[in-house]
Amino acid sequence: MGLVSELGYRHRTANAFQRSMQALGSSKPGAWTFARLLPPVDRVLDRATHGRRSAPDVLAGLPVLMVTTRGRRSGQLRTTPLISVPVGDDLALLGTNFGGPSTPAWVHNLEADPRATVAYRGTPREVVARPATDAERAAVWAASADVYAGYAKYRERVRDREIRIFVLEPA
Numbered sequence: 001m002g003l004v005s006e007l008g009y010r011h012r013t014a015n016a017f018q019r020s021m022q023a024l025g026s027s028k029p030g031a032w033t034f035a036r037l038l039p040p041v042d043r044v045l046d047r048a049t050h051g052r053r054s055a056p057d058v059l060a061g062l063p064v065l066m067v068t069t070r071g072r073r074s075g076q077l078r079t080t081p082l083i084s085v086p087v088g089d090d091l092a093l094l095g096t097n098f099g100g101p102s103t104p105a106w107v108h109n110l111e112a113d114p115r116a117t118v119a120y121r122g123t124p125r126e127v128v129a130r131p132a133t134d135a136e137r138a139a140v141w142a143a144s145a146d147v148y149a150g151y152a153k154y155r156e157r158v159r160d161r162e163i164r165i166f167v168l169e170p171a
Contacts, residue, residue, distance in 0.1 A: 002089025003127065003168055007065075007120040009086060011147055014061030021060040026150025028157065031098040042066075042081035051122030054081060062148055066119040067093065071105075072112035080106045084118075084168070085144045085151075091118075092132060092140040095164040099154030107164045118168065126171035131164065140165050 003009065014022060024030035041055045046066055054064035065084040068077050084091040095107040110116060110129045118127050132140060144151040155163065 003091045003118070003125060003170060004086045004089045006125060006170065007091075007118070007123050009063060009065070009084065009091060009120050011063045011086075012061055018059065018061035022062070022148060022150060025060060026099075026148075026153040028099070031100070031150070031154070035098040035100065039081055043079065046079075046081070046119075051119050056081070056083065060148075063120065065091065065093075067106060068117040068119075069106050069109035070113045070115070072109050078106065078109060080104075082106070083148055085140050085147050087136065087139050087143050087167075091168045092136070092143075093129070093166045093168065094140065094144065094151060095166075096151060096154040096158065099150075099157035101158070101160060103161055103164065107166075110166055111164075114166075115171065116168075127168040128171050129166040129168055132167050136167055137165050140167075 025034045038055050042064060045053055045055060056062035056064050062083050064081045066079055067082050068079045071078050082093055084093055095104050097104040114129045116127050116129055118125055
């Protein structure tokens, strides 16, 4: 059984308001704003709702996976709200950083220590992250359009770095 089944990870079709929020979030100014506002809001909502709700879930109809990694320098646990892309019964993470120029810290953390904890709607699982193969990368990019159309725009904006993609496997 894969993580999609174990966690009950799913995304619903977004309503008109949520689609407009997704369009805003995929724009350069919207992505810049959401990159700064959503993570702290999601951490508060995660605690307040015991992991059952997130800002992207409510505002944009996007399922959020809370990913806890160990900081590569500090050794401290770091929790990051991320949208995961289901591919078959596996889950993949894309290091898009909202289409920004730098690789997100959670990517570096997973490269230093691939063990992590993920939680979806309050259900936690221990996982190991591994870099996606070329075939998996292609499948993840293809599947990402069904989850969030903004991924394609992020991919267009990222020119000076490779967007890392990880496949999560149960530990």
